[in-house]
Amino acid sequence: MIKKISALLLAGALAFSLTACGKEDSVTPPGGNAPAASSGAASSGSGELTGLTEAFAEGPVLLTTGGQSADYQMVGTLMKNLGMEYELNNVATSADLGDAKTLVVVVGGSSKGLGAAGIDADGELARVDELIKGAEDAGLSIIVMHTGGSARRGDLSDKFIAPIFEKADYAIVVKSGDEDGLMAGICTNAGIPADMIDAISDVATVLPKAFK
């Protein structure tokens, strides 16, 4: 009799646990707790992604990477062609902010790039976090980009996306890298203006519009 009761109790507990497992958890959208944007840029913050409508940033620019992919180098080449005043530093910390008034972070993880910089992913994340905190304290505008497309998605790159995009005043994203809407979702929920572009070359069109 005791065995039967125990079996019934165990079966009941199992059924209860299955019900618990089957319950649909409420999903917190990525970036749901991100700080509100943005320094002068227009944004609705109402759940609809909006592009930038007003210039807010000033030079000079400190350009760095979030994840050590070489995408930041290509953005640097574009900025050079645009005649923008910038300093490029892939291992910058807050001590390197100097007289910069805008921080541009190009996000994309690369195991080869991390190797080239002699840093691991956690160390890179800590570096960028410290740099962004320093930029915020110094009142810099922060522009975040993801220009590497689908090639810069995956476990390594995704590790850098949310922590960095949540701190942006303005974001630029190549569409093919955001087919799952991760970055659009972060920007929408945090009210960060974002321009979704077709190719990295379109950075040359949208980026200058952010600068006064």
Added chain:
Amino acid sequence: MTKKNYITAALSLALAVAIMVYTGMNFLAARDLPWPEQGPSVTDIKLLSDWFPGLKDTNGDTWVYVLQGQKPGGKMLVLGGTHANEVSGYMSAFTFIETAVVEEGTVYVIPYTNHSAMTHNDPGEGNLQYFTLQTKSGARTFRYGSRATNPVDQWPDPDVYVHFPSGQQLSGSETRNINRGYPGREDGNLTEKMAYGVASLIRAENIDLTFDLHEASPEYPVINATVVHQNAIDIGSEGCMNLLLQGIDMALEQSPINFHGLTHRELGDHTETLAILMETANASQGRLRGATTLNQVLGGWDDCYVVSQKLNMLYVPWDENGHPIEERCGRHLQGIYEYSQAFNNAHPDTPIVYSGVPSYAELFTNADPATLGGAHLGSFLM
């Protein structure tokens, strides 16, 4: 032993000898390699041993095609066949040699950088030995080799391969991988000597720009990518952006400072050249592939990879269209063009100017899809 047993033994022995003779002839025939025809700008064909005599009369010595322009300018080296099973690498070198018209500067092309690796293959992988393309002059047969130096030329492998001069330790089999052997060693094993020969050529000829052409399995993360030494990052950035503008999906990677033996690290560190390596996707190199067939090698057509793509297991998009040899060679050849253009922009006094080499569009996007998978590439070859 009965008479019947003697007859059986004699027949078995004769069969064994026949098999040995047949397979031995087949193995030795692989040393008779097909070479490029002389294109319009080929002015000289030299041996790598002309730069490093230590390779003379070895199976590591290889032909170097010199394409000298009408005017002086910069100097460029193209390495095909670093890994002799990476077809688009050496077929791009063949195509460049047979089509390029060099106007300014000098281009050196080595179709089989690891010559020894081209003289055998990996039968355990079910790999092909040969494939044939219809070219302007008729049917031409090309080799499909191995990733590593022929063990007949360099054997046995140590348990641990210690790279010179860094002391980096790798699996023993990597001792026959020339792209772990740079900058090479004058008194080293054959693979190290081949690497030393390439570095000697670069130093002696003051090569400005070096390309190393590769393929990789679709499961490998660094694919459809260009890896550059830090000294070449500006040229890499500009060239890569121009490739992206043409709709060619290309990721730019900087060479890790702590991974030794590769062209993009060691040739940049130990010579003055700007070292660039490019990777395309080859289905016949992957672990998730189906049976190794000619269609898979030249067309990239493989149902197993279509399924793998749906399971999100690949680093390069894959569908029923595969990745034909024209696309893969087109990526390499357009890459060489765009990065050399970026070099010219940075060094206007010593440009490398050439024409005539088929572009990505000519080889792939503008081609009749029915001709992809070898036929269209063959139409550009002499």
